[in-house]
Amino acid sequence: MSELKRIPQHVAIIMDGNGRWAELRGLERCEGHAAGVEPVRASLRAAARHGVKFLTLYAFSTENWGRPSAEVDALMELFCQSVVNEAPELIRQGVRVRMIGERSRFSEKVQKALAEIEQRTAEGKTITLILALNYSSRSEITRAVRRIAEKVAAGEIAPDQIQEATVAENLDTAPYPDPDLIIRTSGEQRLSNFLLWQASYAELWFPGVLWPDFNEEEFDKAIDEYAHRDRRFGLVKGK
Ligand code: IPE
Ligand code: IPE
Ligand code: MG
Numbered sequence: 001m002s003e004l005k006r007i008p009q010h011v012a013i014i015m016d017g018n019g020r021w022a023e024l025r026g027l028e029r030c031e032g033h034a035a036g037v038e039p040v041r042a043s044l045r046a047a048a049r050h051g052v053k054f055l056t057l058y059a060f061s062t063e064n065w066g067r068p069s070a071e072v073d074a075l076m077e078l079f080c081q082s083v084v085n086e087a088p089e090l091i092r093q094g095v096r097v098r099m100i101g102e103r104s105r106f107s108e109k110v111q112k113a114l115a116e117i118e119q120r121t122a123e124g125k126t127i128t129l130i131l132a133l134n135y136s137s138r139s140e141i142t143r144a145v146r147r148i149a150e151k152v153a154a155g156e157i158a159p160d161q162i163q164e165a166t167v168a169e170n171l172d173t174a175p176y177p178d179p180d181l182i183i184r185t186s187g188e189q190r191l192s193n194f195l196l197w198q199a200s201y202a203e204l205w206f207p208g209v210l211w212p213d214f215n216e217e218e219f220d221k222a223i224d225e226y227a228h229r230d231r232r233f234g235l236v237k238g239k
Pocket of ligand 1: 015016017018019020021059060061064075186211
């Protein structure tokens with residue numbers, strides 16, 4: 001390996017612990033979500049500083065619709081406000097915003113805000129910020145299977161032509177490399193339906209810090225940890 005530190009090309013974060021952060025302070029859960037915006041900015045800054053090219057943030061799962069409606073509504077409002085407020089700074093930093101997940105379930109207002117931020121940041125060259133919204137891996141894989149089945153039914157491909165690449169090409173993440181490093185804050189050690197296909201060889205890192213307390217220093221720690229991991233991809237070293 002070179003003297004240079006090994007940097008992940010793609011970092012994905014399960015931003016967890018907003019509710020607990022708020023409850024610990026006697027605040028409403030929604031205030032924990034609002035406090036989760038600054039760590040998003042910090043992670044973006046740190047990722048760009050390290051030369052990470054893709055940062056995926058799990059912001060809302062398909063399961064999260066089952067939360068109390070006041071919390072869901074507050075999260076939707078926060079997404080809209082944040083993409084509008086952050087747009088100038090994102091453009092200044094050269095961030096390209098994209099999303100994965102099924103956007104058709106969102107209100108028109110949310111869909112419009114998302115489409116606008118994608119369009120306004122389309123020329124960003126520094127880093128791609130991928131927001132996982134109304135995302136779950138099983139839903140994504142199911143939609144991919146459906147698309148492939150439609151192509152088979154239409155005679156565009158034969159079943160024996162379906163390769164791993166065919167599946168990957170039909171996932172929402174088709175344009176992006178697999179994550180090298182997945183971070184989940186708050187001490188929980190599970191993936192909660194996030195990037196299950198793409199995480200096959202990702203390194204996992206579970207800091208105890210709650211998401212609103214995550215900062216550039218915590219991101220740096222994750223990058224340091226990653227640099228010391230021995231990635232073998234099922235092979236034997238040096239052979
Ligand atoms: C993560 O924080 C944010 C979302 C899921 C939208 P949580 O809201 O899950 O926080 P905890 O896990 O209840 O503390
Ligand atoms: C995962 O966190 C989803 C997001 C961070 C958006 P959850 O808090 O919803 O996951 P569980 O319920 O602890 O598995
Ligand atoms: Mg949680």
